[in-house]
Amino acid sequence: MSDLDIGQLSDSERSALETYTTLTGHEPAEAIPLLRRSQWNVQIAVSKFFDGEGPDPVEEARSAMNDPPPPPRPARRTQNLMSDDLTATLSSPVTRSADLAPRVDTQPEDQPVYRPPFILALLFTPFSLVYRLLASSFRLFGTLFPFLPRLFTVTVNPALQGARRNTTGRRALGPKDTAARFIREFEEDYGSHAIPFLENGYNMALEKAQRDLKFLLVILMSPEHDDTTGWVRDTLLAPEVAEFINDPQNNLLVWGGNVRDSEAYQVSNSLRCTKFPFAAVIVHTPNVSSTAMSVIGRIAGTTSPSEMVTRLRTSIASNQEPLERIRSTRAEQQASRSLREEQDSAYERSLAIDRERARQRREAEATRQREEQEAADRQAAEEKRQRDLAQWKAWRTQSLQPEPGADVKDAVRISVRLPSGERIMRKFAPDADIEELYAVVECYEVLQDEARPTDVSHPEGFEHQYSFRLVSPMPRAVFAVDDGGTVRDKIGRGGNLLVEPIVDEEDEDEKEEADAETETA
Incomplete structure (x- = not known):
């Protein structure tokens, strides 16, 4: 492609081209036709590059529409220091395709579950059955046409996005209990496994990954999806995938969720999940901000074990250098802190020894003075007694x-x-x-x-x-x-x-x- 053709591109098209070539390594001559076929949508073009180009009418239809607004922020809580302009995050080569991973609003651990009185529950039972039937039908329809829930999430009133009614019949639990239930159900369905799921909520998993400077692998599953069982058995639980996840050098934490639970459903909306099974790699991106957690890789749909390992390895390798710099900085700070603590401890010990010696000297001096005073008192008493005795003898x-x-x-x-x-x-x-x-x-x-x-x-x-x-x-x-x-x-x-x-x-x-x-x- 000539320089004249690149110069004719708009600013947004040049930015998309630069992002795509940075991620894939393609030449502009090969990248521009693919981006044009993808309606200049970088996400679709990258997916076609990794998954192979094929007809995807749903995604192409969505891209042909006017660019939808970015996902609204949660109404009550968002990640601080998160950039409002997504294009600002494309300034760094490492994070040009990384989306910020916001936190989600979950039920507090100590929040009691409201249970209506028995009489009211009995009166509203027919309405509840009809509502569940309609909700189940809508979920089935959403499974067959996965772009509809996403489209509804984008176009719905932002005030309604933070809430989702529990229509699955599953008991609402706190984040930690929900994670424990997911792990228990996973073991019941697939037996013993080597995947070390975190028994914490999504927000706690983000905090742990940021604090420990590790990569967070988020796995979202929908039991109603036909490919879920096969993908778990053949890909997620494959020996090479499990070995890669458990390798300490990869620094991977794993959090899983069932989208029938409110927390996992909110996470799927935040991560813009459109196809199940779904996996995303999240990591701390210090070049965005000091607290930013960004999505650096997505794996949607069924994949082979080797392909999943390749994608995970690529995502980790491309974002390892910033973490190594932070780890090195933290190690230096920790070494400096330890040295300072050792010096303070040695100073305190020396000071304690000096205090003890000074105390012993004071006690010895006080004892000496007391003994001298007692001896002087005894001598004076003895001298007085001798004088009195001599006077008594004379008397x-x-x-x-x-x-x-x-x-x-x-x-x-x-x-x-x-x-x-x-x-x-x-x-x-x-x-x-x-x-x-x-x-x-x-x-x-x-x-x-x-x-x-x-x-x-x-x-x-x-x-x-x-x-x-x-x-x-x-x-x-x-x-x-x-x-x-x-x-x-x-x-x-x-x-x-x-x-x-x-x-x-x-x-x-x-x-x-x-x-x-x-x-x-």
């Missing part, structure tokens, strides 16, 4: 009874041996209390000082306790001061006594520990 010395003279015949003569080895030889009056003897022993050093004070008062708040006891060695007898009594009654006319220090159990334990540490060192 008690003033009140000691003088030693009896030679004229006292009943005087008791006592010899007391001190721990230092010195001996105290003293006489006591027979009626002297045993405490008098203890006081003499306690105040012995003060008694030796001739310059001792004589006007000492009792120390305020001091309660004196003797830190020794007097014992008789042979036979051993203890003369406790707390027992009271006179010297004559306790000791008799005379005796030799020993001073035995009283050691507390705590002091004894501390002494044993100190001795043990000394031996260990």
Whole structure:
């Protein structure tokens, strides 16, 4: 075809030609006649290229009509960032024939199913039977002439496109339960298989494919279609198709639906399905928008296993590069995030170690200061006790009874041996209390000082306790001061006594520990 012929084409025809040659690789000289026979409809021309050119009066009649408006958006919810102008999506070579895959409005999981009262249901039973009969007839008519439902979908009031009454007698379920019912019915009809259908709604499948950067294979079936059973057994469940779908390198997710269910019916309208069985490949197209999911391939009608694998492989290969770039970017971001998390974790661990060390230092410093304070308090208390004890000794010395003279015949003569080895030889009056003897022993050093004070008062708040006891060695007898009594009654006319220090159990334990540490060192 000469340049003059191409220059005579309109803008829309040149755009269709460029899209067709990009997808098929045909030369313009071969592509222009086929596009003219297809009324410049790229979809029909591509189908003829893959399926073989044959008479298709339905599609050609539709194409001969004035170009119908694009499918209206769902009334309540559409995919955000979706381009309104389909020609804008043809600017990229990869997505020139890709249509955006919108979400569908489905029944919420927690929405209760309305059931009319029994009496009303009984009254309206004849009308319901007539309505179901007419609906079944219309579905049969639509199966024989598949372009009519599509034509009705395009020309009907857009406000009615989002809703479809359940006229099949199937119970309306939530998306997840509907998918589980489809999988169960599929296994009941065709037995065990290797097709990993997703047990989620269509919208969840789209989100999973976008999140995981995988291709979503949507399979729509109509049990009323004669070719469905043969296509499933001979093509979909063929070993080479199942092997291709389950190959991890192909990154394929599979979602299936029965068009008798509301969700699958809406999906078929959104994907512009005109012939069953139907399969479509959907993938995230980042060159359209950051959230766009586009239909990159359609397989309508019966196909052989090899042809289906070829089409799937072609669709995946032509859209693999953008996904690989996103995967690489995500991997770099994840590696950077992991490195940052490891650095933050190491910093937190180091910070925790520093905090623990600082806490231990603070505790050790507090313990040291507390021990020093306690030692200072003990020393101060001990110094005060020694001062009070010295004052008490001086005070008690003033009140000691003088030693009896030679004229006292009943005087008791006592010899007391001190721990230092010195001996105290003293006489006591027979009626002297045993405490008098203890006081003499306690105040012995003060008694030796001739310059001792004589006007000492009792120390305020001091309660004196003797830190020794007097014992008789042979036979051993203890003369406790707390027992009271006179010297004559306790000791008799005379005796030799020993001073035995009283050691507390705590002091004894501390002494044993100190001795043990000394031996260990």
